[in-house]
Each structure stands twice: as C-alpha cells, then as structure tokens.
Amino acid sequence: MKNDGVDKGRRRLLTGLTVGTGAVGAGFVAWPFLASWNPSARAQAAGAPVEIDISKLQYGQQMTVEWRGKPVWIVRRDQKMLESLESLTDNLADPDSAEEGQQPAGMTGPYRAINPEYFVTVGLCTHLGCSPTYVKELGSVSPDWLGGFFCPCHGSKFDLSGRVFKGVPAQRNLEVPPYQFLSDTRILIGAAEGEAA
Numbered sequence: 001m002k003n004d005g006v007d008k009g010r011r012r013l014l015t016g017l018t019v020g021t022g023a024v025g026a027g028f029v030a031w032p033f034l035a036s037w038n039p040s041a042r043a044q045a046a047g048a049p050v051e052i053d054i055s056k057l058q059y060g061q062q063m064t065v066e067w068r069g070k071p072v073w074i075v076r077r078d079q080k081m082l083e084s085l086e087s088l089t090d091n092l093a094d095p096d097s098a099e100e101g102q103q104p105a106g107m108t109g110p111y112r113a114i115n116p117e118y119f120v121t122v123g124l125c126t127h128l129g130c131s132p133t134y135v136k137e138l139g140s141v142s143p144d145w146l147g148g149f150f151c152p153c154h155g156s157k158f159d160l161s162g163r164v165f166k167g168v169p170a171q172r173n174l175e176v177p178p179y180q181f182l183s184d185t186r187i188l189i190g191a192a193e194g195e196a197a
Helices: 008-035 041-047 079-086
Strands: 050-053 062-067 070-076 118-122 133-135 148-150 179-181 186-189
Touching: 050 062, 118 186
Parallel strands: none
Antiparallel strands: 050 186, 062 070, 070 118, 133 148, 179 186
C-alpha cells in the first residue's frame, strides 16, 4: 500500500487536536468528582476555624459570629470596662477562672483574654444553653451590675469577662473558645496560639 497522497503534518495535527479535546473532556468529567472530595461549606462551618475582621468593632460594641454551630461573641472593652472587672471579685463564683475547661490555658484571671481589650466567648449560658443578652448599662440588671451578660431564661449573670456571679443557676463561667490574633484586626476562632489553622 502506498502513502503517497497522505499529508503527515495534517495527520499529526488532527491526532493532537483529538487527544487534546479528549483530555479537556476528561478534565470536565473528573473535576466535579474531585471537587466532591473537598468538605462542604456546612462541614467546614461545623469544625473549621473561622477568621474574623474586627477592624470596625468600636469600644463597647459586641459582634456575633458562628463557629461549630454556636454563637461566638467578641466584645471590645474600653479602659473603664476593664477596671470594673477588678472590683467584682467578691461577687463572683470563680473570679480567677480556676476551673479547667472554661478557657484555653493561660487565659485565667479577670480578663480571660489574649488581648484584654477584646473578649471572645461562646454565647451560650452554662446553665441550660440559653443565649444571654449583652447588657452594658450600669445597674440595669441589679444594683451591683457593671455590665456583662444576663441570661433571660433563668436569671444567670456574667460579668464582662464571662465570669458567673454567685447565687445564680449557672455554676460555670462562659466558655472561651480557642483563638488567636492573626494581626491587630483579625482573629482566628477555633485554633489556639501556636496551632495551625
């Protein structure tokens, strides 16, 4: 058999185009399958760390984000708020946050924070899991009230560091989740300092 009239360059071009088209088609078929291996947004929210921008948070303000299906509050405390924390020691059940499991190691004492200006806590009452209300007004909850969190379900009170008052249904301070500062304006909730995200 003779191949005298065959254009070998054209044959190579058509072969290359066919192989290239097949590879692109295989990529389009494989991509959804490979993408399905990534965790869904819901699965990521269920346990993945959450990065938060706190640059617009003003003194006295609270912001709420979701981590692991729970509300997490970030409160920016001014100097007056920080000073009030020292005066409440006699009214609190665990003023030094000595009970383990309420916060990451090293966050005990009156501030319960990496940076005293920013308080980060899980927004669920440690009594029965209701969501307390952030109340700043002095004396609005009780005569000794200097601001903090009040649970409307059963009357538990927590100061601006989430420390529980004596004589209320809740027996534990509000939980402080693991977190770290990525910069002056960004917090990563769900990974303690030194942990990879």
